[in-house]
Amino acid sequence: MKIHKKIAILNTIIFILGNILILFLLNYQEKITLFKNFLLLKLILIVILFFLISNFLSKFTLINVYKTLEKFDEIISLVNEKFITELKNEFANMEKCLYEVFSSIKMDILDILVKEGEIKREKEKAQILSDKLQQLNKNLEEIVSQRTKELIISKENAESANRAKDEFLAKISHEMRTPLTPIIGYSRLLLKENVDPDFKEKLDIIHTSGVKLLNFTNELLDFSKIELGKIDLNYESFSVKELFQEIYYEHNTLAIQKNLKFKLEFLSEDTYVYSDKMKIYEIAKNIIHNSIKYTEKGFVLCEVDVRDGYLYFNVYDSGIGIEKKNLEYIFESFGQINKLSSGAGLGLSISKKLIEILLGTIQVDSKPNIGTTFKVKLPIEIYHKSGENFSSALTKLLNTNNEKLKSILLMSILKFPVRLKKLKEAYKKQDIKLLRDINHLIQGTYGNLNLTLIYDTSLKISKELKKENINFNNILYLIEELEKMTHTLDYCELFNSYLTYNDMKLSLLIAEDVEDNREFLKAILVSDRIKVTCVENGLLALKELQNKNFDAIFLDIRMPVMDGLQTIKHIRDKKLYSSTPILALTAQAIIGDKEKYLPYGFDGYITKPINESVLFSYLYYVANWKKLLSEEKGELQ
Structure with a gap:
């Protein structure tokens, strides 16, 4: 039942009960002693009646209002229901549209978030491992540093204790080879000529024993060289x-x-x-x-x-x-x-x-x-790669009609072996600054001459030297690549071409006690442009210097009668040959020997066995000594 109907029924009941109460009071007023005064009773009844009528009327007025509000409520409910239905439909359409539009984006974002999470976790793991590795490296570096110091001390002690033994062993092995050569040689010749079976058997024993002793000597000498690092x-x-x-x-x-x-x-x-x-x-x-x-x-x-x-x-x-x-x-x-x-x-x-x-x-x-x-x-x-390419490229350049370019090329190529020698010495000392300086000189010189094989290799050395952790094995490999290029060139021919081109001649004095070495030096040096005088010791070299002028003096350090150190002391003390370059020609090739002997006054240091490219590279400086005294003498040493 609706609320206004309930109100109407309640008001009707109250109104009827009120009228009944009034009638009852009017009919029985005489019986009630409380209401003797009739006027007062009427007044009270009129008030009650007015209240009932007004209440009745107000209730029915409210009923109309309620009816109106109910209709209005129905209208609003209809409108609201329709609006909500349409709104729900619109939202449903919008939701469907948004879902279709953003579903792929949502999946991509989810994939990215998942991958980002995985990457983050892997990064955290990597960071943990990196921290552990750094700690391990730090501990390892400390251990290696301490162990290195101990090894250096042990190595120095061992080298000091064994140096005399090793040098003695190498010298004895060398001396044993000299008498074995005629023993083996003559026994072989006699075996070919003699047919007497008994005598032939004895000769065979001599020959076989000599060969065995020679093999043993060779092994001993090779072993001593390896042990000495030579x-x-x-x-x-x-x-x-x-x-x-x-x-x-x-x-x-x-x-x-x-x-x-x-x-x-x-x-x-x-x-x-x-x-x-x-x-x-x-x-x-x-x-x-x-x-x-x-x-x-x-x-x-x-x-x-x-x-x-x-x-x-x-x-x-x-x-x-x-x-x-x-x-x-x-x-x-x-x-x-x-x-x-x-x-x-x-x-x-x-x-x-x-x-x-x-x-x-x-x-x-x-x-x-x-x-x-x-x-x-x-x-x-x-054997067909870089060496041949370098040789053929240089040959083409030297065949050019540009005389100025040819002169520069000859000059630069003749300088190369000495620069390469200094680069290798810097590598052995692991002197990074000196390596960079020499390599920069090589890179600049041969880059400008378009000798790309030298330039490219030098550029690789430069890149390696710029790294925080330099790999010296890579540098040694690249230096050896440059050395291979020098082996493809005939430096004797190049140097003689240089002398001919510049109309120069050289006179050389060589003091060397071993005849085979003297003959070898003559064989590779003597030409129309180079005159060579060889002597057996330093004393004979001083006698030659009294009678002739030489463009350069080569001294073996170890010689009988007067060795190279005594000879150069006499020459420098007299100050007669201050403008003549004096170069050491020696088998003293252990690390540190060069630094030991150069202060005696040598202008250059050539080690045995003689590298022809290095020898002729030094001769280039000899040919230009006066010009280079103030400019490049330091490059020679």
């Missing part, structure tokens, strides 16, 4: 097939004597490579000789292959074999498993050290009484 790499081009065939023929006689099947197999076509031929020869010779030596029956096979920038050679034998526990021992100095066998036990030790110097590897597999396999892998360079 081994230098001398690159040249050579045929792999010719090298191994030479080793094969040297050892085939021994294999025939032992009734062994000795075979050499090439797994690839003959290839010319660019490496240290004599080091590879020594390695292969020692391993093959060792296999034949310890094989009493069966075979020795050597396989050779060149591929992928490496020289591979494997030596198989059916010899006595080696127990697993002794595989490392055979590479130790003087290490011999069979103590009754001949030799000093240096062959495999020397081979392993030479392989390491050439940045190669060696592996050995063996089973006792079955045989042994040696596998050697050496990095090499096929």
